[in-house]
Amino acid sequence: MSTDDTTYDAIVVGSGAGGGMATWRLAQAGLRVALVEAGPWYDPAHDSQRTQFRYPWESPRRGASTRLRPFGDFNACIGGWELDGEPFTTAEGTDFMWWRARMLGGRTNHWGRISLRFGPLDFKRRDIDGLGDNWPIGYEDVKPYYDKVDKLVGVFGTNEGLPNDPDGFFLPPPKPRLHEMYYIRGARSAGVPVFPARKSILTKRINDERGVCVYCRQCDRACSLHADFSSSTVLIYPAVASGRVDVYTNTMVRKVDTSPDGSATGVSCIDRGNRRELRINGRSVVLAASACSTARILLNSISARHGSGLGNSSGHVGRYLHDSTGASRAAFLPELMDRDVYNEDGVGGMHVYTPWWLEGANLNFARGYHLEIGGGMGMPSYGFGFAANQYKEFLGERVGGYGNGLRDDVRRFYGSRLSIACRGESVPQYGNYCELDPDVVDEWGIPVLRFDYRWTEQEINQARHMQDTMEELLEASGGILLGDKPGPERQYGLTQPGEIIHEVGTTRMGDDPATSVTNRYGQLHDAGNVFVADAGTFVSQADKNPTWTILALAWRTSDYIVEQMQQRNL
Amino acid sequence: MKMNRRETLKSLLLAPLAAGAATAGCATGAPVNWTELPREYSYGRTEAERQRDRELFAESYFSEHELVTIAVLCDIILPSDHPNGGALDAGLPDFVEFIVKDRETLKLPVRGGIAWLDSYAVAEFGADFVNIDEPQRLSICDRIAWPDVEDPVLQPGIRFFSLMRDLTLTGYYTTGQGFRDLGYQGNVANVWDGVPAEVLARHGLQYEPEWLAKCVDQSRRNIIATWDDDMNLTS
Ligand SMILES: Cc1cc2nc3c(=O)[nH]c(=O)nc-3n(C[C@H](O)[C@H](O)[C@H](O)COP(=O)(O)OP(=O)(O)OC[C@H]3O[C@@H](n4cnc5c(N)ncnc54)[C@H](O)[C@@H]3O)c2cc1C
Ligand code: SF4
Numbered sequence: 001m002s003t004d005d006t007t008y009d010a011i012v013v014g015s016g017a018g019g020g021m022a023t024w025r026l027a028q029a030g031l032r033v034a035l036v037e038a039g040p041w042y043d044p045a046h047d048s049q050r051t052q053f054r055y056p057w058e059s060p061r062r063g064a065s066t067r068l069r070p071f072g073d074f075n076a077c078i079g080g081w082e083l084d085g086e087p088f089t090t091a092e093g094t095d096f097m098w099w100r101a102r103m104l105g106g107r108t109n110h111w112g113r114i115s116l117r118f119g120p121l122d123f124k125r126r127d128i129d130g131l132g133d134n135w136p137i138g139y140e141d142v143k144p145y146y147d148k149v150d151k152l153v154g155v156f157g158t159n160e161g162l163p164n165d166p167d168g169f170f171l172p173p174p175k176p177r178l179h180e181m182y183y184i185r186g187a188r189s190a191g192v193p194v195f196p197a198r199k200s201i202l203t204k205r206i207n208d209e210r211g212v213c214v215y216c217r218q219c220d221r222a223c224s225l226h227a228d229f230s231s232s233t234v235l236i237y238p239a240v241a242s243g244r245v246d247v248y249t250n251t252m253v254r255k256v257d258t259s260p261d262g263s264a265t266g267v268s269c270i271d272r273g274n275r276r277e278l279r280i281n282g283r284s285v286v287l288a289a290s291a292c293s294t295a296r297i298l299l300n301s302i303s304a305r306h307g308s309g310l311g312n313s314s315g316h317v318g319r320y321l322h323d324s325t326g327a328s329r330a331a332f333l334p335e336l337m338d339r340d341v342y343n344e345d346g347v348g349g350m351h352v353y354t355p356w357w358l359e360g361a362n363l364n365f366a367r368g369y370h371l372e373i374g375g376g377m378g379m380p381s382y383g384f385g386f387a388a389n390q391y392k393e394f395l396g397e398r399v400g401g402y403g404n405g406l407r408d409d410v411r412r413f414y415g416s417r418l419s420i421a422c423r424g425e426s427v428p429q430y431g432n433y434c435e436l437d438p439d440v441v442d443e444w445g446i447p448v449l450r451f452d453y454r455w456t457e458q459e460i461n462q463a464r465h466m467q468d469t470m471e472e473l474l475e476a477s478g479g480i481l482l483g484d485k486p487g488p489e490r491q492y493g494l495t496q497p498g499e500i501i502h503e504v505g506t507t508r509m510g511d512d513p514a515t516s517v518t519n520r521y522g523q524l525h526d527a528g529n530v531f532v533a534d535a536g537t538f539v540s541q542a543d544k545n546p547t548w549t550i551l552a553l554a555w556r557t558s559d560y561i562v563e564q565m566q567q568r569n570l
Numbered sequence: 571m572k573m574n575r576r577e578t579l580k581s582l583l584l585a586p587l588a589a590g591a592a593t594a595g596c597a598t599g600a601p602v603n604w605t606e607l608p609r610e611y612s613y614g615r616t617e618a619e620r621q622r623d624r625e626l627f628a629e630s631y632f633s634e635h636e637l638v639t640i641a642v643l644c645d646i647i648l649p650s651d652h653p654n655g656g657a658l659d660a661g662l663p664d665f666v667e668f669i670v671k672d673r674e675t676l677k678l679p680v681r682g683g684i685a686w687l688d689s690y691a692v693a694e695f696g697a698d699f700v701n702i703d704e705p706q707r708l709s710i711c712d713r714i715a716w717p718d719v720e721d722p723v724l725q726p727g728i729r730f731f732s733l734m735r736d737l738t739l740t741g742y743y744t745t746g747q748g749f750r751d752l753g754y755q756g757n758v759a760n761v762w763d764g765v766p767a768e769v770l771a772r773h774g775l776q777y778e779p780e781w782l783a784k785c786v787d788q789s790r791r792n793i794i795a796t797w798d799d800d801m802n803l804t805s
Binding site for chain 2: 044047048049050051053054055056057058059060061062063064066068069074076078084151154156158159167168169170171172173174175176177178181182184185196203204205206207208212214215216217218335339340341342343344345346347377378379380381382383384385386387388398399400401402403404406407410411414
């Protein structure tokens with residue numbers, strides 16, 4: 001075991017959205033910070049790591065996915081659904097999908113950049129539907145931080161004055177693409193609102209360090225111009241440049257070490273390169289390893305004082321784990337056959353979306369969802385050309401064949417697909433959780449997580465509504481529906497728990513230490529110098545994606561740490 | 571003279587395959603372009619990924635007979651008598667070989683499919699698929715190229731041919747030739763400023779003025795963003 005002699009003001013564990021923000025803010029405030037990240041250093045601007053602007057033929061598998069790159073050979077994520085040497089388990093009869101990134105910046109290197117503030121209602125859902133719990137804080141507590149995040153990071157969108165999808169300091173959005181114009185027309189005719197998407201992509205310059213988007217549609221490959229938000233490019237490099245941050249890459253935190261009085265003294269880690277144990281000392285510890293990994297570290301930090309794991313006197317660490325719901329459907333748009341071909345890449349992902357529009361409606365489920373729109377003339381990669389002329393079926397023509405006629409089919413149907421993906425809020429359950437599996441350790445000797453998670457009627461009914469909505473909107477847009485509509489036998493196409501990769505809730509915040517893990521600032525009830533800065537603190541997830549809220553709350557927690565240090569409380 | 575596998579295949583394809591075969595394996599007689607797949611990546615691979623790809627390149631799964639059959643099928647599906655080139659010009663057999671090794675679930679369907687095709691060709695015409703003449707080969711393809719055919723005997727062949735069509739098209743359209751054929755124009759730095767006006771007009775659509783007013787003015791994209799306190803962009 002080696003020990004670094006430095007005692008840091010703060011040790012930040014994990015370099016994703018939450019860890020990057022905490023590192024940046026604490027360093028900016030003058031603290032000495034150790035950032036500990038299990039994966040390697042990463043910068044998409046380095047040619048050796050750049051996958052952006054690669055052509056499919058630069059990959060022998062033409063961009064196909066592999067077990068090591070589940071979202072395709074050019075995707076930026078090092079990690080995936082399975083990690084060699086780091087398994088997880090599930091309770092009998094349940095399924096959970098767990099996506100883990102292992103790299104500087106974590107999942108923010110390849111995330112969708114959909115950047116939505118939670119609205120006032122999202123913090124107080126129990127008041128509205130009697131289910132789950134309210135957050136101890138409200139929109140007004142987070143708003144100043146959303147404002148700051150908007151300006152620091154950059155996000156395009158529009159101020160629409162919507163009650164539960166708040167306005168922000170937005171950059172102007174890009175114009176819609178052609179299939180999105182069909183969607184807008186269809187949604188309007190069905191009485192469903194559509195707005196420009198909100199994404200952390202720089203359509204306009206925000207500083208001299210980062211570039212402006214050049215519309216390659218490849219944000220999932222990470223931007224070599226640093227024109228979209230990745231924790232590494234936007235937060236960590238500037239923090240490191242301050243000279244106050246030491247980054248420990250390839251260093252896996254095993255547990256938080258505590259003194260007999262119960263407060264943290266540092267972290268025990270393993271260097272993945274040489275398998276040596278390493279101890280890092282700090283006056284405070286900020287956990288941001290992603291909600292489930294943070295829970296795992298806490299549960300593994302057992303001491304005489306913290307017998308069931310650090311911060312777990314309530315037994316709530318790992319509880320209330322929840323993910324967004326999801327369902328999707330696609331259609332063939334005959335009007336988009338034989339298109340004029342032009343460069344339609346645009347930004348990574350959609351230019352338009354539909355936020356939840358039925359607040360207060362009488363439905364057989366409590367929580368809402370939003371719609372993400374897909375389609376367009378994307379770059380071919382592995383899978384392009386499969387079932388190349390299947391849409392001929394809808395034209396009364398024969399599907400199949402061979403020869404040069406196939407070329408005409410491919411061109412004819414190129415870009416004629418419109419798809420919708422729904423992302424919804426689930427109702428957090430005490431009974432959905434992760435815990436340490438007593439029987440299994442990973443290759444570092446750390447007990448692995450075991451997941452036990454089932455959807456309730458709420459989510460299943462919501463998925464049913466999603467399917468009806470998608471059918472209605474795709475048809476209203478002029479589409480011919482593809483595939484079958486999943487029924488109850490398939491839970492209406494509801495995605496598996498974990499599949500939407502929005503893990504939240506495992507260390508939820510609250511004013512009552514008996515039913516929550518942290519206070520309203522992400523500070524553990526049980527150890528005053530340990531904080532959580534990832535989505536573990538979420539009481540409920542909203543019908544929005546989580547990351548903008550992770551960033552805002554991590555900033556808020558960091559401000560609180562700085563304040564507490566100034567007041568000598570830490 | 572010792573030939574490597576690639577040269578062997580090439581000569582097999584360009585010469586009559588066996589006594590009695592009327593044509594070269596390549597239906598159009600076009601020269602075969604053995605575009606090498608990239609073996610050294612210039613982009614972010616982890617050591618585990620490099621190792622896996624090294625193993626895949628080293629692995630030989632298909633026999634030469636199978637590889638020739640794959641080449642012949644690719645050529646039938648996307649022949650070379652086209653200005654943008656065909657499957658063989660785009661190095662398809664190499665790609666198919668690699669992707670089948672890479673994706674375990676493809677191995678058996680392709681190997682078994684070739685065996686089915688050969689047994690069918692032997693039963694119908696007395697020789698393996700590559701060793702019958704071109705009209706005979708095409709007459710088999712005509713029977714298995716259409717998924718709506720219900721003949722139960724042909725079902726394995728239909729499945730296999732559909733798979734080969736998928737692999738051929740995906741392999742072709744992910745090459746430079748394929749990009750040209752499709753007219754794909756992206757993957758370059760540019761400034762998206764909406765659907766070209768004439769295209770919108772052809773579709774009978776137009777941007778709503780209120781929507782357009784909110785969109786980025788691309789002539790100001792390099793001016794650093796500033797806002798007033800009411801969240802209005804002022805630059
Ligand atoms: C494909 C995809 C698309 C997405 N799209 C969106 C979207 O559009 N909008 C949105 O809001 N969200 C989206 N998300 C979710 C978003 O990526 C996450 O919410 C966000 O990255 C979470 O940040 P985090 O800080 O909690 O953790 P992460 O980004 O997961 O980072 C955690 C880091 O901690 C490290 N770590 C873990 N354990 C340890 C340990 N023991 N010791 C040291 N380091 C450790 C990991 O290596 C990792 O780098 C998407 C996710 C994916 C995968
Ligand atoms: S779409 Fe824009 S922000 Fe995204 S990777 Fe391309 S250039 Fe960068």
